[in-house]
Amino acid sequence: MTREEIGRAGERLAAHFLQRHGLRVVARNVVLAEGEVDLLARDGASRVAVEVRTITGTHDPLEAIGPDKRRRVMRLAARLAADRVDLVAIRLTPTAAEFRWVRGAA
Numbered sequence: 001m002t003r004e005e006i007g008r009a010g011e012r013l014a015a016h017f018l019q020r021h022g023l024r025v026v027a028r029n030v031v032l033a034e035g036e037v038d039l040l041a042r043d044g045a046s047r048v049a050v051e052v053r054t055i056t057g058t059h060d061p062l063e064a065i066g067p068d069k070r071r072r073v074m075r076l077a078a079r080l081a082a083d084r085v086d087l088v089a090i091r092l093t094p095t096a097a098e099f100r101w102v103r104g105a106a
Contacts, residue, residue: 006056007054008090009054010052011028013099014039014099018101021101025039025041035049035076037051039050040082049077049080049085050086052089053086053089054091055090055091061089061100062100064089086103086104
């Protein structure tokens, strides 16, 4: 799989994961002039911007979301009037997908 294919697969998996946990995904790949938000979801009355990171190696996918990326996501979330920002980190293995969900992370 290419890096782009891994990213798209991760976003699909993250959307399903969040839906199984009670969130409603209302948009994917929301593009603004300053960048893109992977998922926009509703958690009850709260509007949630979601950054997704997917890896296939042994590294921690949360490490791929550094301070600059977190600040950028926060700015985009503010533009979208999101109440919070969540991070979904996914590690793909040959037999499974491992998820880490950090609510209100950025």
